[in-house]
Amino acid sequence: MLRQVELVERVLSYDPQADEDLLNRAYIFTVKTHGSQVRASGDPYFSHPIEVAGILTELKLDTATIITALLHDTIEDTVATKEEIEKIFGAEISVLVDGVTKLSQLELQSDRTKQAENFSKLLVAMSNDIRVLLVKLADRLHNMRTLHFIKKPEKRVRIATETMEIYAPLAERIGIQSFRDELEDLAFVELNNEARKSILRRLEYLRSEGEDVVSNIVETLKQDTQEAGLQAEVSGREKRPYSIWRKMEKNNVTFEQLSDIIAFRVIVSTVEQCYHVLGLLHAKYSMVPGRFKDYISTPKRNNYRSLHTTIIGPERQRIEVQIRTNEMHETNEYGVAAHWQYKQQIGDAVKEGQQYRWLRELLEILEEASDPDEFLEHTKLNMYQDQVFCFSPKGDLISLPAGSSPVDFAYAVHTRVGDTCVGSKINGRMAPLRTVLRNGDQVEILRSKNQTPSPTWESFVVSGKARSAIRRFIRHQQRDQYIELGRSIIEKAFRTDGKPFTEKALNPVQKVWNVDSLDDVYYSVGDGTHTSRQILEIVFPGEKKETEKTAEVTLPKTKAPRKSKNDHAVPIKGLIPGMAMHLAGCCHPLPGDRIVGIVTTGKGVTIHTIQCDTLEQFSEVPERWLDVSWDTEGEELQVGRMTVVMANEAGALSSVTSTIAANNGNINNLVISNRSQDFFEMRIDVQVRNVKHLTNIMAALRADPVISSVERAVN
Numbered sequence: 274m275l276r277q278v279e280l281v282e283r284v285l286s287y288d289p290q291a292d293e294d295l296l297n298r299a300y301i302f303t304v305k306t307h308g309s310q311v312r313a314s315g316d317p318y319f320s321h322p323i324e325v326a327g328i329l330t331e332l333k334l335d336t337a338t339i340i341t342a343l344l345h346d347t348i349e350d351t352v353a354t355k356e357e358i359e360k361i362f363g364a365e366i367s368v369l370v371d372g373v374t375k376l377s378q379l380e381l382q383s384d385r386t387k388q389a390e391n392f393s394k395l396l397v398a399m400s401n402d403i404r405v406l407l408v409k410l411a412d413r414l415h416n417m418r419t420l421h422f423i424k425k426p427e428k429r430v431r432i433a434t435e436t437m438e439i440y441a442p443l444a445e446r447i448g449i450q451s452f453r454d455e456l457e458d459l460a461f462v463e464l465n466n467e468a469r470k471s472i473l474r475r476l477e478y479l480r481s482e483g484e485d486v487v488s489n490i491v492e493t494l495k496q497d498t499q500e501a502g503l504q505a506e507v508s509g510r511e512k513r514p515y516s517i518w519r520k521m522e523k524n525n526v527t528f529e530q531l532s533d534i535i536a537f538r539v540i541v542s543t544v545e546q547c548y549h550v551l552g553l554l555h556a557k558y559s560m561v562p563g564r565f566k567d568y569i570s571t572p573k574r575n576n577y578r579s580l581h582t583t584i585i586g587p588e589r590q591r592i593e594v595q596i597r598t599n600e601m602h603e604t605n606e607y608g609v610a611a612h613w614q615y616k617q618q619i620g621d622a623v624k625e626g627q628q629y630r631w632l633r634e635l636l637e638i639l640e641e642a643s644d645p646d647e648f649l650e651h652t653k654l655n656m657y658q659d660q661v662f663c664f665s666p667k668g669d670l671i672s673l674p675a676g677s678s679p680v681d682f683a684y685a686v687h688t689r690v691g692d693t694c695v696g697s698k699i700n701g702r703m704a705p706l707r708t709v710l711r712n713g714d715q716v717e718i719l720r721s722k723n724q725t726p727s728p729t730w731e732s733f734v735v736s737g738k739a740r741s742a743i744r745r746f747i748r749h750q751q752r753d754q755y756i757e758l759g760r761s762i763i764e765k766a767f768r769t770d771g772k773p774f775t776e777k778a779l780n781p782v783q784k785v786w787n788v789d790s791l792d793d794v795y796y797s798v799g800d801g802t803h804t805s806r807q808i809l810e811i812v813f814p815g816e817k818k819e820t821e822k823t824a825e826v827t828l829p830k831t832k833a834p835r836k837s838k839n840d841h842a843v844p845i846k847g848l849i850p851g852m853a854m855h856l857a858g859c860c861h862p863l864p865g866d867r868i869v870g871i872v873t874t875g876k877g878v879t880i881h882t883i884q885c886d887t888l889e890q891f892s893e894v895p896e897r898w899l900d901v902s903w904d905t906e907g908e909e910l911q912v913g914r915m916t917v918v919m920a921n922e923a924g925a926l927s928s929v930t931s932t933i934a935a936n937n938g939n940i941n942n943l944v945i946s947n948r949s950q951d952f953f954e955m956r957i958d959v960q961v962r963n964v965k966h967l968t969n970i971m972a973a974l975r976a977d978p979v980i981s982s983v984e985r986a987v988n
């Protein structure tokens with residue numbers, strides 16, 4: 274385990290300005306808070322965060338990241354709180370520690386293996402700061418180094434699989450080759466140790482066979498570059514068992530040549546020298562066609578840069594040579610962190626704000642165009658900001674468009690789940706169905722067999738699947754409503770005409786209109802395409818005049834309103850927006866108001882108050898009038914509209930709103946329609962139960978001295 278001084282010295286060696294005091298405090302804090310906790314290895318727990326911090330010093334990361342590493346398990350596993358950390362270490366560090374904690378909690382929650390891709394997207398989406406991701410990767414690396422201490426084999430396999438599928442590709446993606454290599458090999462030990470062992474045995478053999486060969490080649494290549502007047506570092510590096518294995522798996526080949534296991538590296542100072550060395554080698558040795566790759570002019574997506582070529586080398590061996598500059602080498606091994614560090618060293622003094630330049634550079638790299646077959650397609654840090662990832666109670670990860678609600682979630686699980694959802698629990702707590710979900714939320718859908726989709730859901734769902742399912746249902750339900758409405762209109766017309774109503778009587782209508790079913794007849798009357806009078810004309814031809822005279826329906830406005838008899842009136846039940854019956858926007862009828870329905874082709878029936886001026890437009894078409902009555906004093910709230918004139922003085926408006934609230938009215942909308950020096954005129958829409966409720970509110974308002982008048986707004 275790294276001692277306190279060692280850690281601090283390491284940081285100071287690459288960042289002389291580092292906050293030594295704060296580093297010391299973090300070291301002591303983690304030792305103290307983890308106290309006597311022990312790891313599976315038997316080591317004190319705090320050795321883990323300290324090692325993680327040590328790993329991150331290899332990437333030469335800033336003090337905040339190193340401290341975050343030291344503290345990364347304190348919120349999760351000790352009594353320490355985010356607030357405490359903020360107080361001692363400041364807001365930046367507490368946000369970072371909190372970020373790492375959240376990622377760790379996700380790990381616990383998810384049943385990831387089948388959902389590797391979603392899960393890594395989630396990790397990226399949740400790491401608002403790339404440093405959170407770096408700490409997480411280092412955390413995983415240390416856990417993998419100590420994986421063999423874990424006793425349960427299933428647990429080891431689970432962690433290793435997760436590492437192989439999620440963390441190693443993520444390390445690769447952000448360009449930290451050294452992390453990826455080690456993560457993969459540690460996971461390989463756990464997941465397929467037999468394969469790994471046989472590769473190692475084979476390597477051993479090839480190595481013993483070619484021991485001199487490798488050093489001879491290195492020597493010769495060195496001489497070649499020296500003769501050309503170049504300063505170059507040359508080395509031969511054995512490839513890792515896992516990368517050999519992957520190649521074998523992919524290409525279905527065995528490995529038998531040196532070029533399969535050793536990569537030779539030539540490291541020089543400048544880009545020009547790279548090409549110089551390349552020209553040199555190609556001139557002196559024969560190159561193997563099809564193996565040359567220029568990742569300098571076209572870097573890999575994760576910013577990997579190097580020249581690769583394969584030649585028949587000095588010992589008549591096929592060898593792979595990688596040519597790169599020092600800076601490229603550092604960047605390839607340690608990612609953008611190293612890249613930034615390098616620039617800082619050769620650049621001017623660190624300017625304020627430049628400190629995190631590598632973060633921005635990483636963002637740029639991540640934003641660059643991508644190879645579709647590489648792991649995280651089109652990854653950029655904020656790429657997944659338009660998605661939200663949530664868990665089912667079983668741990669399935671569901672990805673939804675940002676802004677999604679539990680209803681979207683329910684439909685994403687299954688249409689039937691969506692259709693029958695009545696409520697939701699988010700992270701174990703009851704939450705409204707319109708709640709906006711956040712990354713990592715665990716969502717449980719409560720269902721009831723009797724539930725059907727509510728048209729109001731359409732106003733807040735965002736996923737296409739939910740929206741289309743709800744619409745489909747509404748269309749279906751709307752049809753049922755039109756059919757029911759059409760049938761009651763027809764029955765009523767028969768009654769008013771003194772004729773007995775039978776379904777059989779409608780057979781001729783079905784023939785004349787050429788429709789498939791009786792329901793279609795009802796529907797076309799319900800939606801206003803046909804009128805009940807047209808039906809009577811078909812069923813009782815020749816009695817037209819008679820029918821017209823008695824044409825039941827109600828009164829043009831000029832006449833005194835006839836009391837609606839319930840057996841003649843079509844009852845209005847709970848009104849649902851978008852359904853066959855809807856309330857007119859002009860007069861806002863309320864339960865208790867005297868009302869009349871107007872049949873509008875294709876739109877069903879619009880309910881107006883009998884005073885409404887709009888009705889005059891329909892005085893010439895009595896067949897479109899429909900006698901309707903309130904079925905119940907509706908429990909659903911309706912909108913009542915008032916015109917209020919009030920004094921233009923301080924506090925007047927708040928007095929009005931509090932009077933409305935005191936009378937259980939809910940203000941829906943408030944528009945100032947006129948304003949003078951002394952008075953305001955406003956239109957206020959309030960949600961009320963019925964007309965009586967509205968009248969009460971108006972009476973209360975009239976009692977208020979700042980109010981000069983209150984009227985029910987008509988049109």
Ligand code: MN
Pocket residue numbers: 321345346412
């Ligand atoms: Mn940890």
